[in-house]
Amino acid sequence: MTASVAAPATTADPKVIVALDFADPAEAIALVRRLDPRDCALKVGKELFVAGGPEPVRQMIGQGFRVFLDLKFHDIPSTVAQACAAAVRLGVWMLNVHAAGGRYMLLAAREAVTSAAASDGAKPLLLAVTVLTSLRAGDLDEIGFAAAPEALALRLARLAQGCGLDGVVCSALEAPALRRALGAQAKLVTPGIRPQSGAADDQARVATPEAAIANGADYLVIGRPITQAADPRAALARINAALGVAR
Numbered sequence: 001m002t003a004s005v006a007a008p009a010t011t012a013d014p015k016v017i018v019a020l021d022f023a024d025p026a027e028a029i030a031l032v033r034r035l036d037p038r039d040c041a042l043k044v045g046k047e048l049f050v051a052g053g054p055e056p057v058r059q060m061i062g063q064g065f066r067v068f069l070d071l072k073f074h075d076i077p078s079t080v081a082q083a084c085a086a087a088v089r090l091g092v093w094m095l096n097v098h099a100a101g102g103r104y105m106l107l108a109a110r111e112a113v114t115s116a117a118a119s120d121g122a123k124p125l126l127l128a129v130t131v132l133t134s135l136r137a138g139d140l141d142e143i144g145f146a147a148a149p150e151a152l153a154l155r156l157a158r159l160a161q162g163c164g165l166d167g168v169v170c171s172a173l174e175a176p177a178l179r180r181a182l183g184a185q186a187k188l189v190t191p192g193i194r195p196q197s198g199a200a201d202d203q204a205r206v207a208t209p210e211a212a213i214a215n216g217a218d219y220l221v222i223g224r225p226i227t228q229a230a231d232p233r234a235a236l237a238r239i240n241a242a243l244g245v246a247r
Contacts (some may be wrong), residue, residue: 018223019227025056035065041067069090073103088113091121094126191221194240
């Protein structure tokens with residue numbers, strides 16, 4: 001069994017999570033070295049994790065960063081449970097599963113995280129993905145969901161909360177309704193965040209950083225506006241300043 005990574009102690013709670021959507025782990029680590037864990041957390045998704053495995057995650061944690069492992073587990077309950085336990089052992093700050101996996105999968109994930117944390121380290125936040133921010137109402141209808149994105153997100157968020165998860169991943173457009181329904185303790189993580197001048201790229205339901213926070217989001221996942229900027233650290237600083245959290 002691989003021991004979990006102990007990150008240096010930090011009291012910082014940055015609102016921005018930088019999405020490290022890189023195919024080359026070396027490029028991701030090079031960018032991370034230009035950032036400060038007091039200014040942002042980091043998101044490792046499928047592309048980087050498949051390319052580099054857990055080692056880049058360990059390096060980021062070792063440098064003091066909070067890491068959101070964004071692998072969106074969605075499988076039979078036992079498989080998801082084992083994957084969640086492995087993520088706890090890796091030492092991540094946050095991980096997620098798909099709410100559409102259903103009640104028994106969500107309960108298995110929660111139990112696995114709780115049990116693994118009891119013996120392997122601090123308990124990470126466990127979130128449920130509601131409706132991907134790339135999907136529009138027509139896309140949902142095509143795959144068999146009659147509800148609008150907002151209604152489906154709310155239904156899945158309530159299911160996740162009822163199963164004991166810590167919060168959800170949702171569009172900032174749905175955040176006000178979810179905040180009212182789930183209460184102040186639920187963590188809302190919003191991807192699809194673009195500065196006012198930024199392109200939407202492959203996202204359909206987007207919001208500015210300021211609007212997302214005003215709508216009730218706790219954390220904002222932001223990728224290309226930072227990672228593809230000429231000066232990523234300066235781009236991050238501008239976003240933090242707009243949120244009133246500049247150092």
